[in-house]
Amino acid sequence: MSTVAERAPGRVQETTPSPGRFRAGRLLVPTLAWVAAIGFFFPVFWMFITGFKHEADAFTSPPKLVFSPTLDQYRAIFDRDFAPFLINSATATVLSTLLVLALAIPCAYGLAVKPVQKWRDVLFFFISTRFLPIVGAIVPIYVIARDAQLLDTVTALIILYTAMNMPIAVWMLRSFFLEVPTAIMEAARIDGATLRQELVRIVLPLVAPGIAATALICVIFAWNEFFFAVNLTASQAATVPVFLVGFITSEGLFWARLSAAATMACLPVLLAGWIAQKQLVRGLTMGAVK
Amino acid sequence: MTVTEDRAKQRAVALRERAAKAAVERRNRWGRRSLILPAMLYTIVVTQIPFVITIWYSLQSWNLLRPGTRHFVGLDNYGKVFTDAGFRTAVVNTVFFTASAVLFSLVIGLVLAILLDQRFRGRAVVRTLLISPFLIMPTAGALLWKTTMFNPVFGIVNFVLKPFGVGTLDWASRFPMPTIITVAVWQWTPFMMIILLSGLQSQSTDILEAARVDGAGGWQIFRRLTLPHLRTYLELCVLLGSIFIVQTFDSIFIITQGGPGQATTNLPYFLYLQAFRRFEIGQAAALAIVTTIGTIVIATIALRVLSNLFKGEELAPR
Numbered sequence: 001m002s003t004v005a006e007r008a009p010g011r012v013q014e015t016t017p018s019p020g021r022f023r024a025g026r027l028l029v030p031t032l033a034w035v036a037a038i039g040f041f042f043p044v045f046w047m048f049i050t051g052f053k054h055e056a057d058a059f060t061s062p063p064k065l066v067f068s069p070t071l072d073q074y075r076a077i078f079d080r081d082f083a084p085f086l087i088n089s090a091t092a093t094v095l096s097t098l099l100v101l102a103l104a105i106p107c108a109y110g111l112a113v114k115p116v117q118k119w120r121d122v123l124f125f126f127i128s129t130r131f132l133p134i135v136g137a138i139v140p141i142y143v144i145a146r147d148a149q150l151l152d153t154v155t156a157l158i159i160l161y162t163a164m165n166m167p168i169a170v171w172m173l174r175s176f177f178l179e180v181p182t183a184i185m186e187a188a189r190i191d192g193a194t195l196r197q198e199l200v201r202i203v204l205p206l207v208a209p210g211i212a213a214t215a216l217i218c219v220i221f222a223w224n225e226f227f228f229a230v231n232l233t234a235s236q237a238a239t240v241p242v243f244l245v246g247f248i249t250s251e252g253l254f255w256a257r258l259s260a261a262a263t264m265a266c267l268p269v270l271l272a273g274w275i276a277q278k279q280l281v282r283g284l285t286m287g288a289v290k
Numbered sequence: 291m292t293v294t295e296d297r298a299k300q301r302a303v304a305l306r307e308r309a310a311k312a313a314v315e316r317r318n319r320w321g322r323r324s325l326i327l328p329a330m331l332y333t334i335v336v337t338q339i340p341f342v343i344t345i346w347y348s349l350q351s352w353n354l355l356r357p358g359t360r361h362f363v364g365l366d367n368y369g370k371v372f373t374d375a376g377f378r379t380a381v382v383n384t385v386f387f388t389a390s391a392v393l394f395s396l397v398i399g400l401v402l403a404i405l406l407d408q409r410f411r412g413r414a415v416v417r418t419l420l421i422s423p424f425l426i427m428p429t430a431g432a433l434l435w436k437t438t439m440f441n442p443v444f445g446i447v448n449f450v451l452k453p454f455g456v457g458t459l460d461w462a463s464r465f466p467m468p469t470i471i472t473v474a475v476w477q478w479t480p481f482m483m484i485i486l487l488s489g490l491q492s493q494s495t496d497i498l499e500a501a502r503v504d505g506a507g508g509w510q511i512f513r514r515l516t517l518p519h520l521r522t523y524l525e526l527c528v529l530l531g532s533i534f535i536v537q538t539f540d541s542i543f544i545i546t547q548g549g550p551g552q553a554t555t556n557l558p559y560f561l562y563l564q565a566f567r568r569f570e571i572g573q574a575a576a577l578a579i580v581t582t583i584g585t586i587v588i589a590t591i592a593l594r595v596l597s598n599l600f601k602g603e604e605l606a607p608r
Contacts, residue, residue: 030410036402037419040476044422046446047434059444103329110325122326124593129337131589133537135558136582139565139575140343163336166329195321224427226540227558231566241429245544255437255444262430273425274418281484285526289488 044266051260058255073260082261085243091154092239093222096161100169100218101211103162108173109199113185123174126167134164134227145232152234160228165218172217172283176210177203213279220269240265341582347575354569367576377577379552380560384536387467387556391474391538392531398475399482399527400520406483407490417487424480432541435473436462440545466546466553473541478534482527489523490516522598532588557581 050058052069111119141160142151150156180203188198204211226241233242244261247254273280281289348367352360371377406417423431439446442458451459461469493516501511539558542548548555548563555563561581565574 026410029405029408030412033402033405033408033410033416034412036405037416040479041419041422042446043431043434043439043476044426046438047430050438058438061444062449063444063446103332106325107329110322113322122330125330126333128589128593129333131533131585131593132337132341133558133578133581133585135537135539135561136578136585137337137340137344138561139347139571139578140340142565143347143571144340144343159336163333166333170329195325199325220425224429226427226429226543230543231562241427241540244427244429244433258433258437262427262434265430266426269427270422270425273421277418277421277484280421281488284481285485285530288526289485289523 044270047259047262047266050256051263053256053259055254055256058259073257074264076257077261077264080247082243082264085238085240086264088154088157088233088237089223089239089241092157092161093219095154096158096165096222097215097218099158099162100165101215104166104169104173104214105204105211106199108170109177109203111170112174112177113195113198123171126170129163130167138227138231141228142231151232152236152238154237156232157225157228157237157239160232161222161225164225165221168221168283169214169218171288172214173207173210175282175288176207176214179210180206210279213276213283216272216276216279217283219272223269344575344578344582347571348579350572350575352570352572354571363572367572368580370573371576371580376552376555376560380555380557383467383552383554384556387471387474387538387554388532388536390471391478391535392528394471394475395478395531396482396524396527399479400486400524402479402483403486403490406487421480421484423476424478426477428477428540429544431477432473432544435469435476435541436545440469462545463550466550470538470541470545470554473545474535474538477541478531481534482531485527485530486520486523489520493519529588529591533585536585536588 049065051073052071053064053067054070054072057064057067111122145151145156150159184202184206185198188202193201224241225239229239229242230245233239238246244258244265247258247261349362349364350360351363351366402420406413406420438444440461442448442460445461447461448456448459497515498511501515506514536556537558538556539562542554542556542559543562546554548559557577558581561574561577564570564577
């Protein structure tokens with residue numbers, strides 16, 4: 001612990017000519033970091049390669065790192081009708097994200113451009129809805145969905161995922177809007193632009209990267225959501241996480257096939273997250289940390 | 291005469307101007323409100339109304355499997371919740387699980403953040419690899435840990451631990467709580483790490499350098515400068531982490547099914563059992579209300595911290 005802490009002010013080390021004792025540290029930090037990275041990433045790596053194994057190669061002791069790869073598992077998954085689950089997940093994710101953006105962009109702008117009275121209360125209202133446990137509302141949501149014939153429909157998931165992502169989107173977008181220089185908006189206002197014109201023509205193009213980052217965060221949460229999906233859907237609207245769970249109970253333990261399905265389930269979000277990793281921290285802290 | 295007329299005219303003009311200005315201002319205010327309201331109304335309808343209905347349900351005896359027996363029972367369900375030994379176990383499990391998972395992921399996340407704050411070859415790759423567990427679909431992550439990692443015979447964990455004399459240990463049934471804590475720590479450490487890394491990188495290098503020039507040692511700098519600077523970030527990690535981790539459902543549903551016995555049943559899983567296995571809507575609702583009130587206590591503290599973070603923000607009209 002103390003050896004790690006000793007390296008804390010790393011940027012300082014760069015500027016001071018280092019005495020000999022830092023040389024060991026120069027090796028220690030990368031070594032520790034790489035060991036940790038490999039350790040944390042190993043389950044993901046193992047999932048990826050297991051998906052290309054024959055089932056017999058997946059169950060071995062000791063575990064096999066070298067094997068003859070196959071695409072059989074991927075074929076088998078699509079034979080077992082994986083496609084509808086993927087389509088349900090994609091539909092719920094994309095439509096809920098679009099709906100979130102449509103509602104949250106004007107809202108965040110209204111809160112950023114010129115605070116309404118009690119703007120702080122509005123912001124904290126949004127965030128408080130995210131802090132309440134989902135389980136607190138699942139019972140009436142289930143009953144209402146049942147009475148409204150919305151059980152086992154993607155519509156129900158879209159409605160709920162939109163509400164789930166709204167607070168994060170509003171907070172995150174607002175933090176991007178606040179970074180737009182005031183002078184630009186004032187100039188537009190002097191030219192007689194209305195609030196809406198100002199938003200659509202001038203501000204939106206400037207915060208496009210921020211909107212993309214917000215959309216990615218919403219996509220991640222919607223794509224990975226399990227609790228609503230498992231409780232509110234059955235055969236028609238079930239999403240990818242539900243497919244994964246059903247897979248293991250109905251077919252016993254087919255590790256290679258499971259790994260192939262899990263790889264496909266994780267890949268979209270993994271890639272999106274890697275691309276957006278600079279923005280990730282902002283989304284996860286509701287824009288509080290940049 | 292004309293003087294007073296002029297004055298009256300002037301006053302009228304001034305009044306009209308003021309009225310026009312007020313109208314514009316009003317229109318602007320309504321313009322802003324109309325921007326904000328749709329999102330607010332949507333959120334109120336979808337998240338707050340079900341919650342109010344939950345309160346109503348919690349006052350009734352209502353089992354979906356016995357239609358026609360629904361009736362008002364007042365606070366009976368709450369009495370049942372508080373006298374239920376299962377509920378108390380679930381509370382204890384939830385607190386223990388959340389506290390351990392938050393603590394371990396925070397400490398490991400801090401160490402990793404400190405490592406990543408240094409310059410070394412492949413730092414970007416290391417960071418990318420380290421954030422991956424957080425991006426993995428929790429359902430998939432839980433399934434993989436249950437099968438390829440923790441399986442007694444073919445799992446990686448026992449393979450790695452073999453030199454240390456661990457045989458075919460069934461982690462999920464022998465050590466259920468440490469098992470799900472491990473999975474949670476694996477999943478949430480990246481979350482803590484990236485927040486703390488932002489904190490470290492927002493530290494002014496000038497101050498650190500000045501301290502170094504003044505002869506402060508590495509540990510001293512860390513204790514006296516870095517930790518105080520990180521305080522807000524650590525608070526944010528603990529609070530957001532607790533709020534998310536307390537709701538853990540996927541890994542418990544998949545790896546242990548809340549067992550063996552009740553060993554890993556937390557509140558969300560307990561509520562799931564009440565509502566969707568026994569279909570006791572009234573009792574599940576009462577349980578939901580109690581859980582929510584508990585969470586509100588934590589959330590209030592969280593909001594206060596967040597609010598402090600935003601205090602420095604410019605509030606002037608733009």
